Amino acid sequence: MQTVIRTTVVAPHIRVRVRRLLPIAGEIITGIGQTVNPMQTVARATQYTRYRILPLSDILQISPAELSNFLTVHEGDRITQGMTLVDKKGFLGRRQQYQSPLDGEVYEMSNGRLILRQMSEIIELRALVAGRIIEYVDNLGVVLETFGSLIQAAWSTDDEDAGLLKVMATAPNSMFFPEQITAEVSSSILVVGRFDQLKVLERARDTGVRGIITGSLPANICRLASMIDLPVFVTDGIGLQGMSAPVFDLLQAADGQRTALLGRKSGIRTDRPQIVIQADKKTTTDPRSAAEPLAVGQTVRLLRQPFLNQVATVSHLYTLAQATPSGIKAHGADVRLENGQVVFVPYANMEAII
Amino acid sequence: MTIAEENETQEPKALASFLIAECGTVNTTVALFDVAAGTYRLISQATAPTTAAEPWLNIMEGVYIAIQQLEAVTGRAFLTPQRKLITPARQNGSGIDQFVAIASAAAPLSTSLVGLFDEVSLASGRRVLASTYTKIANSLSLSQEQNEEKHLAALIAERPDLIFIVGGTDGGAEQRLLHLVETVSIGIGPLAAKRPVQVLFAGNKQLRERVRELLKDRTKVHVAENVRPNLETENLTDAMRIVNELYSDVKIGTLPGVHTLHEWHQQPIIPTVQAFATIAKYFAALHKGRVLGVDLGSSSVSVLVADAHQVQIHMRTDLGMGQPVINLLDEVEPAAIARWVPQAISDEEIRDFIFHKSLNPQTIPTTELESFLEQAIARELIRCVTPEPLPSFNILLARGQTLTNTPRPGQAILLLLDALQPTGIFSVALDKYGVLPALGALAIYQPLAVVQALEAGVLSDLGWVIVPTGKGQAGQSVVKGVVESPRGQFDLDVEHGRIDTTILDGGQVADITLQPDKRINLGFGAGKGKKLSVRGGAVGLVVDARGRPLAALDDDKRLDQIRKWYWDVGG
Numbered sequence: 001m002q003t004v005i006r007t008t009v010v011a012p013h014i015r016v017r018v019r020r021l022l023p024i025a026g027e028i029i030t031g032i033g034q035t036v037n038p039m040q041t042v043a044r045a046t047q048y049t050r051y052r053i054l055p056l057s058d059i060l061q062i063s064p065a066e067l068s069n070f071l072t073v074h075e076g077d078r079i080t081q082g083m084t085l086v087d088k089k090g091f092l093g094r095r096q097q098y099q100s101p102l103d104g105e106v107y108e109m110s111n112g113r114l115i116l117r118q119m120s121e122i123i124e125l126r127a128l129v130a131g132r133i134i135e136y137v138d139n140l141g142v143v144l145e146t147f148g149s150l151i152q153a154a155w156s157t158d159d160e161d162a163g164l165l166k167v168m169a170t171a172p173n174s175m176f177f178p179e180q181i182t183a184e185v186s187s188s189i190l191v192v193g194r195f196d197q198l199k200v201l202e203r204a205r206d207t208g209v210r211g212i213i214t215g216s217l218p219a220n221i222c223r224l225a226s227m228i229d230l231p232v233f234v235t236d237g238i239g240l241q242g243m244s245a246p247v248f249d250l251l252q253a254a255d256g257q258r259t260a261l262l263g264r265k266s267g268i269r270t271d272r273p274q275i276v277i278q279a280d281k282k283t284t285t286d287p288r289s290a291a292e293p294l295a296v297g298q299t300v301r302l303l304r305q306p307f308l309n310q311v312a313t314v315s316h317l318y319t320l321a322q323a324t325p326s327g328i329k330a331h332g333a334d335v336r337l338e339n340g341q342v343v344f345v346p347y348a349n350m351e352a353i354i
Numbered sequence: 355m356t357i358a359e360e361n362e363t364q365e366p367k368a369l370a371s372f373l374i375a376e377c378g379t380v381n382t383t384v385a386l387f388d389v390a391a392g393t394y395r396l397i398s399q400a401t402a403p404t405t406a407a408e409p410w411l412n413i414m415e416g417v418y419i420a421i422q423q424l425e426a427v428t429g430r431a432f433l434t435p436q437r438k439l440i441t442p443a444r445q446n447g448s449g450i451d452q453f454v455a456i457a458s459a460a461a462p463l464s465t466s467l468v469g470l471f472d473e474v475s476l477a478s479g480r481r482v483l484a485s486t487y488t489k490i491a492n493s494l495s496l497s498q499e500q501n502e503e504k505h506l507a508a509l510i511a512e513r514p515d516l517i518f519i520v521g522g523t524d525g526g527a528e529q530r531l532l533h534l535v536e537t538v539s540i541g542i543g544p545l546a547a548k549r550p551v552q553v554l555f556a557g558n559k560q561l562r563e564r565v566r567e568l569l570k571d572r573t574k575v576h577v578a579e580n581v582r583p584n585l586e587t588e589n590l591t592d593a594m595r596i597v598n599e600l601y602s603d604v605k606i607g608t609l610p611g612v613h614t615l616h617e618w619h620q621q622p623i624i625p626t627v628q629a630f631a632t633i634a635k636y637f638a639a640l641h642k643g644r645v646l647g648v649d650l651g652s653s654s655v656s657v658l659v660a661d662a663h664q665v666q667i668h669m670r671t672d673l674g675m676g677q678p679v680i681n682l683l684d685e686v687e688p689a690a691i692a693r694w695v696p697q698a699i700s701d702e703e704i705r706d707f708i709f710h711k712s713l714n715p716q717t718i719p720t721t722e723l724e725s726f727l728e729q730a731i732a733r734e735l736i737r738c739v740t741p742e743p744l745p746s747f748n749i750l751l752a753r754g755q756t757l758t759n760t761p762r763p764g765q766a767i768l769l770l771l772d773a774l775q776p777t778g779i780f781s782v783a784l785d786k787y788g789v790l791p792a793l794g795a796l797a798i799y800q801p802l803a804v805v806q807a808l809e810a811g812v813l814s815d816l817g818w819v820i821v822p823t824g825k826g827q828a829g830q831s832v833v834k835g836v837v838e839s840p841r842g843q844f845d846l847d848v849e850h851g852r853i854d855t856t857i858l859d860g861g862q863v864a865d866i867t868l869q870p871d872k873r874i875n876l877g878f879g880a881g882k883g884k885k886l887s888v889r890g891g892a893v894g895l896v897v898d899a900r901g902r903p904l905a906a907l908d909d910d911k912r913l914d915q916i917r918k919w920y921w922d923v924g925g
Binding site for chain 2: 002003004005006007048049050051052053107108110111115154155218219220222237238239271272289290291303304305306319324325326327328330345346348349
């Protein structure tokens with residue numbers, strides 16, 4: 001009987017495929033097969049957030065059907081402020097004109113009304129990782145192929161950036177304090193075990209830190225972090241447990257390497273925030289399939305108390321539901337903790353580290 | 355012989371076997387109903403993770419795994435080695451006569467609600483949308499101090515799946531509503547260019563053709579009966595039906611891998627809440643009473659009130675025990691949750707726990723504290739959705755993992771009493787196998803089989819509850835009575851402020867004679883008693899004389915009081 005459980009990728013040196021997507025449809029400006037650098041724009045979109053409705057047939061005192069005879073612009077035309085939109089010659093050489101009140105685009109003519117939209121922002125999507133474009137995702141973005149390590153985070157702010165990794169933590173659960181952020185670490189992505197002061201984020205932002213990767217973070221700081229312009233990535237969970245050993249070991253080994261934090265939500269994103277640490281060396285190794293059935297020997301991370309955030313190895317899979325200390329019966333497995341203790345854990349409360 | 359050839363040579367059995375898959379946001383449950391020992395019953399069920407999202411991106415993987423588990427438990431084959439469904443059932447016991455799919459795994463239908471006045475047509479529109487998996491992205495109405503340009507920008511920015519237009523009484527004013535429809539018409543242009551946008555019009559019926567004409571070149575317009583044909587009448591049924599169909603088409607219909615479910619089922623996939631509403635209505639008809647249904651899901655919470663003819667559904671898709679549980683902190687303070695936990699716990703611990711649960715919605719509690727904490731959260735979630743005033747009812751049907759996973763059944767009954775704070779006399783049943791929606795689907799295709807399945811014990815009867823109302827003082831007797839059961843005769847004497855449990859074994863019928871104090875009402879009038887026959891259950895007969903609403907507890911007494919309540923219901 002097959003059992004599948006949730007998985008988390010914590011994989012060193014693999015072939016990584018990164019989806020880079022715009023929040024809205026736009027234009028892709030890189031070609032398939034093209035190599036890009038992290039700061040290179042791969043796609044862009046124009047955001048329109050303001051609309052103007054001009055009741056021109058009322059203004060000109062003509063019927064809606066007649067209006068098209070006098071328009072000097074068409075749907076989709078770019079317009080600038082002061083540009084003539086309508087030009088009507090009347091009796092005795094009298095002319096009636098109407099000028100555009102804004103820079104933007106003619107959106108539509110509807111029932112005698114001209115609808116204009118004002119360009120408010122051009123969104124540029126940077127690659128953030130060096131790699132090769134291997135696929136387009138409609139007119140939303142691209143899939144990039146690169147090589148290096150990949151960590152799926154538990155949570156992140158809706159943000160992204162890239163920089164060099166700087167491991168500040170000496171142990172997976174070492175507490176981090178604002179005073180540890182100095183000018184020397186500006187432009188870096190900091191790796192810390194855990195922290196509980198908002199000041200860490202404020203000081204990091206003010207110092208020019210590119211992002212923070214932490215093992216865990218209390219819920220109240222997570223909520224406030226979303227309001228600070230700084231990518232914050234939590235690898236393991238909410239609270240003050242710190243970072244799990246496999247994640248810490250991988251990050252520690254990657255100290256100084258170019259890293260991308262990919263946490264921006266595109267609206268259609270279903271995947272989790274990703275930390276991509278780039279390597280120069282190529283590989284043909286792909287990440288393990290997340291859909292593989294659970295097997296004895298699999299490394300798992302435990303997601304609930306009393307073993308929250310502990311890493312263990314599956315030692316026995318049960319077919320029938322077993323009782324837990326709370327009295328609830330659940331399907332699950334025996335796992336061996338790092339201290340050698342063997343305990344029963346429901347499948348629902350573990351995720352395979354692949 | 356190929357399966358197709360074999361199918362041609364075999365006739366399906368007279369009473370069809372059913373395999374019913376329910377794909378929720380976290381778990382997929384597959385239930386097998388068939389005849390065994392001469393009775394139609396739930397043979398077995400199996401659960402697997404739902405696989406609609408990353409990394410699987412194919413809802414069928416979870417369905418296959420659950421079916422394979424079912425095969426392992428029953429020894430019957432339902433899938434070929436190529437994972438094709440074997441249908442109809444064979445003489446050797448393999449295969450299935452009918453497959454039915456139910457789902458709530460899709461994201462809610464994002465909806466822009468457009469209407470004239472907030473307190474009239476939009477209020478009715480909101481009630482329609484609360485009947486299924488929808489999320490109101492924005493509301494445009496004349497009540498708002500926004501001009502047409504802002505309405506237009508809001509409509510386009512939200513990119514809704516559905517634009518639901520209500521407003522105007524039949525034969526009433528037309529121009530203002532038409533003006534809003536024009537704005538919608540303009541907004542649909544760029545929306546429809548990206549993906550289809552559905553429009554449902556349920557306003558002034560004299561405007562239907564005009565609305566169709568205005569929008570016909572841009573999108574398909576669905577038309578329902580006016581939700582407010584006049585100011586005194588509300589007519590939600592037709593619009594609710596169409597919104598449900600749209601959820602099924604637009605959201606469930608686009609889940610990755612869903613085409614295989616369609617091949618197996620060949621009917622529209624039933625939204626879970628509709629299947630639950632169907633079985634609640636079935637119960638109401640069967641027992642000639644009113645049913646209160648509670649579904650505490652991972653990504654939604656619904657409370658429904660059903661009689662034999664209609665069902666009122668109150669649903670929130672922004673709340674649930676899974677990912678949306680984080681939104682509970684926008685509704686209540688952590689202290690409101692802590693008040694139900696019989697152990698000391700800080701606000702920070704509650705916030706951290708809720709955030710963590712939101713990130714790991716599939717997890718279950720394995721320590722006593724976390725079990726109590728999830729139950730406390732469940733109380734507040736249900737409270738957020740419960741209509742006020744809560745109508746009286748005869749049967750309470752409850753489902754959801756938090757309720758069915760309580761270590762002792764008394765905890766589930768206490769959770770429901772605290773959350774709903776109901777009054778009167780009613781029985782309580784839990785959907786312990788998670789198959790109530792499946793029974794709802796079965797009721798559509800094979801209604802008589804449902805009675806047999808119920809009699810075979812598909813639900814967990816917790817017992818009966820009596821909730822007296824009226825003023826009382828602590829220590830004062832509010833209800834006296836006699837219970838005559840196969841175990842013997844017992845006297846009842848329940849004091850105000852207490853919760854009292856009498857053990858009545860499952861299946862046992864007991865006659866109880868109740869006499870309330872002259873100021874106390876059991877639902878028959880102040881001071882009026884009655885003789886009743888009740889069935890036992892996992893908890894028994896519970897008299898909840900704590901008063902309504904439940905009084906706030908002093909901090910220094912709270913832990914002792916909560917522990918006592920748990921103790922008193924055997925929890």
